[in-house]
Structure formats: structure tokens, C-alpha cells
Amino acid sequence: MILLFRGNNSKFYMLPGGKVKELEKSSAAIKREIEEEIGWKNIEFDFLGVSEEIVKSKDENIHQLTLTYKGTYNDIVSKEKFESIESDWINFQWIKIAELDKYEIHPTKIKDFIKNSGKINHIVEEIIE
Numbered sequence: 001m002i003l004l005f006r007g008n009n010s011k012f013y014m015l016p017g018g019k020v021k022e023l024e025k026s027s028a029a030i031k032r033e034i035e036e037e038i039g040w041k042n043i044e045f046d047f048l049g050v051s052e053e054i055v056k057s058k059d060e061n062i063h064q065l066t067l068t069y070k071g072t073y074n075d076i077v078s079k080e081k082f083e084s085i086e087s088d089w090i091n092f093q094w095i096k097i098a099e100l101d102k103y104e105i106h107p108t109k110i111k112d113f114i115k116n117s118g119k120i121n122h123i124v125e126e127i128i129e
Helices: 025-037 095-103 110-115
Strands: 002-007 043-056 060-071 082-083 090-095 124-129
Touching: 025 043, 025 082, 025 090, 060 090, 060 110, 090 095, 095 110, 110 124
Parallel strands: 043 124
Antiparallel strands: 002 090, 043 060, 082 090
């Protein structure tokens, strides 16, 4: 199973995460973000790889790097769906990896990390808006 989230008005899901603070290691940032968003502390994280999203639009071009970690939760999961404790517009859901293709996930190539954990460590996606 994998934990994904989406906003109330969003049509797509994303992996949990957030921004790295100044001088903060990405491994510490993911632990902090998960604790802030859902209150979980008992998670072990392993680095999976880097995803590059190159977004091209008529107004602005953005090159975003996403550092992806696999988290192993070492406690009992009591709910399949639940709201963030930090923001009431963020909704989390556990999804079976075998059913991942039924869901729209952004960035779209992040599914490659999830399905091929340990075999793929770098993906690049160009998005034209």
C-alpha cells in the first residue's frame, strides 16, 4: 500500500511531502512534514531517487527537483482515508500499488518510482501547459 493525498478540489493525487527549509536535510524535511501533516513519528525513510519536472508555459518555465523517499510505517494503520491534522483541505488515502494505474498522480512519472522501487532512481518529465 502507498499513502497519497489530494486537495478537496483536486482531480489528482500526490505523494506526501513538502518544502525543505533553509539548511535542512531532505531526510529531516520529510520526517518533519509527515509529522506536521499526519502526526506520525514512527517511520523509517529510505531514499529512492530524484524526479525532475520541467514545466513549460507561455508565462514562465520552471525546473523542479523532487527528492523521493520510501517510508515504512512501523505501527498500526487504523483508517484507509483521513484528513490532514494541519490542513482540513488535504485528504490522505491508502492505495494498493496493484491499483495505482486507476488513479491520476502528479507528477505522472512518479508511478515509475513506486512500481519499480530500487530499479529506477532518476526520472525526467516535461510538462507543457
